[in-house]
Each structure stands twice: as C-alpha cells, then as structure tokens.
Amino acid sequence: MSFKDVPPSHPRYQSLLMRHLIAEGGKKGIVADSGLIAHGRGEAFDYLLGEKTAPFAEKAIEAAAALILESKRPILSVNGNLAALCPDDIAEIQRVSPLGIEVNLFYRTPKRERAIFRHLKRHGVKSILGLKKSDTVRLSSMDHARRIVDKNGIAAADTVIIPLEDGDRAEALVRDGKKTVVIDLNPLSRSAVSGTVTVVDNIVRVMPLLIRKIKETAALTPSQRQEILAAYDNRAVLKEAEAAVRRHS
Ligand code: PTJ
Numbered sequence: 337m338s339f340k341d342v343p344p345s346h347p348r349y350q351s352l353l354m355r356h357l358i359a360e361g362g363k364k365g366i367v368a369d370s371g372l373i374a375h376g377r378g379e380a381f382d383y384l385l386g387e388k389t390a391p392f393a394e395k396a397i398e399a400a401a402a403l404i405l406e407s408k409r410p411i412l413s414v415n416g417n418l419a420a421l422c423p424d425d426i427a428e429i430q431r432v433s434p435l436g437i438e439v440n441l442f443y444r445t446p447k448r449e450r451a452i453f454r455h456l457k458r459h460g461v462k463s464i465l466g467l468k469k470s471d472t473v474r475l476s477s478m479d480h481a482r483r484i485v486d487k488n489g490i491a492a493a494d495t496v497i498i499p500l501e502d503g504d505r506a507e508a509l510v511r512d513g514k515k516t517v518v519i520d521l522n523p524l525s526r527s528a529v530s531g532t533v534t535v536v537d538n539i540v541r542v543m544p545l546l547i548r549k550i551k552e553t554a555a556l557t558p559s560q561r562q563e564i565l566a567a568y569d570n571r572a573v574l575k576e577a578e579a580a581v582r583r584h585s
Contacts, residue, residue, distance in 0.1 A: 351379065351387070354421060354540060361420025365451040368443040371417045374500060381521035382538050384584040385577075389545060392576040393537035399568040400497070400517045400533045401549035402561040404433055407495035407515070411465075413440045418499045418539060419452045423459035425543035430461060433550045435497065438465040438489035442502050465489035477511035478504070490514075499539045501527045523577035534570055536577035 339356040358375045361367035404410045412435045439452050465486040473491050475483040485491045499519040503526025509516050510530050518531030519542050528534045535542050
C-alpha cells in the first residue's frame with residue numbers, strides 16, 4: 337500500500353501525509369537521514385500536545401508576527417524538513433512579509449542545497465539566499481563549519497526564524513546578538529529555551545497561522561506592535577507548554 341491509497345477520511349490522514357512528505361523528501365535528497373528521526377521525535381511531542389495549536393502557541397505566533405514586522409532584516413532559515421513539509425507556505429510568507437529566505441542546513445552538502453533550492457523555486461519561492469559560496473561567512477560565536485551563513489542573510493539579520501533547529505546553532509545565533517523565533521514541538525529543547533519567541537507547535541500548523549497573523553499585524557501601528565512585544569513573556573509561554581506536555585504524559 338502507498339500513501340495514494342490512504343483516503344483523506346482516515347483519522348490519521350494529516351499525520352500520514354506529513355510522514356509521506358518527509359519520506360518523499362528523503363528520496364528526493366531534500367530531507368537528511370536524521371530529518372526522518374527528528375520528525376519522529378516531533379510526532380511524539382505533537383501527540384502529547386493533542387495535535388492542535390494551543391493558546392500558548394497562539395500567543396507566541398502573535399508575538400512572532402509583531403517581531404518580524406518590527407525587525408529591520410528578518411530572515412527565515414530553511415532546512416530540509418521545512419522545505420519538504422511547507423514549500424507553498426514559504427512562498428506565501430515571502431509574498432506577505434519582509435522575511436528573507438535562506439537555505440541553511442545542519443547536515444550541509446551542496447547536493448542537498450541544490451535539491452532544496454530547486455524544490456523551493458518550483459513552489460514559487462523567489463530570491464533564495466545561502467547558495468552562493470562567495471557570500472558565505474561564519475558566525476563569530478561558533479568556530480566550526482556548522483555555522484556557515486550567508487553574509488546577506490542570517491549574518492546581517494537582526495531576527496532569525498529557526499524552525500526545527502539544532503540547539504547549538506540556535507544558541508550561537510543568540511550569542512551573536514540575534515533575536516530568534518524558534519518553532520519546535522519540544523518545549524524542553526535547548527533551541528526552545530534559547531528563543532526570544534518560542535512557538536511550541538507543529539510547523540505545518542504554525543506557517544498558515546503565522547501568515548495570517550502577519551497580515552493582521554501589518555495593519556497595526558508600530559507602537560501597537562511594540563506593545564504586543566512588551567507584553568509577551570516567553571518564559572511563561574514555555575512553562576505553559578511544558579505543563580501541557582506533562583499533563584498528557
Ligand atoms: O535539513 P538539515 O540538515 O538542516 O537538518 C534538519 C534537522 C531537523 C535534522 C536538524 O536541524 C536536527 O537534527 O534537528 P534536531 O536537533 O533533531 O531538532 C529538531 C527539533 O524539531 C526537535 O526538537 C523536534 O521535536 C522538532 N520537530 C520535529 N518535527 C517538527 C518539530 N517541530 C515542529 N514541527 C515539526 N513538524
């Protein structure tokens with residue numbers, strides 16, 4: 337049986353669809369082998385969170401939208417899992433927001449970078465950073481190859497959106513003075529704890545909600561957006577998320 341045989345009425349359809357996209361992404365060279373494992377870990381947390389967007393995630397999405405719009409150079413860091421799961425949303429968020437798009441991989445190979453680049457282009461993403469070797473630099477706070485970034489993208493950004501990011505790299509961005517929006521189903525991960533704004537929810541639910549919130553928040557004044565940010569408490573959000581996981585485990 338293949339995924340094509342699964343009817344949309346199947347109670348686990350959404351979950352099976354995500355697995356299918358991740359597995360297909362692996363075959364096309366978009367998703368890293370470890371990306372499949374990372375997805376499984378995410379699934380476990382999603383299950384505990386009831387596979388729905390909780391009020392603490394909605395609060396964080398509102399703050400993320402305000403932060404993106406108040407930033408001078410916000411960048412969305414795209415890895416293999418995000419590209420496989422949400423290519424149309426990446427194109428849409430680029431259309432409706434000031435976000436730059438950078439392909440930035442943990443398991444970095446030129447072949448995967450090219451596969452992701454082609455995949456995003458096919459889905460309508462326009463200018464994509466992170467591919468030009470002459471534009472790569474290293475983040476000053478991390479001394480090894482895993483922190484290569486684009487000088488016109490993450491290196492120059494004041495805010496970086498990092499879905500499903502490795503903890504070391506998330507912390508390095510913060511040490512480098514960046515604000516971060518972490519999107520991670522595990523509220524205990526080092527990435528989640530290090531975020532300026534942490535959205536504890538599945539990326540496939542977050543992207544459409546974030547797009548909608550950016551459109552709404554764009555109609556507010558800068559001082560109204562600053563008020564949202566001043567009232568936002570990421571520690572409280574993380575505590576609520578952790579309590580939700582513990583309630584169900
Ligand atoms: O494509 P690459 O080379 O950049 O590699 C991407 C992965 C995800 C393999 C890499 O960044 C990695 O190893 O990440 P980690 O350290 O496994 O962390 C991934 C985090 O994302 C974990 O805390 C998971 O719970 C979480 N996660 C997995 N799937 C989702 C998710 N969070 C939100 N939505 C998901 N769908």
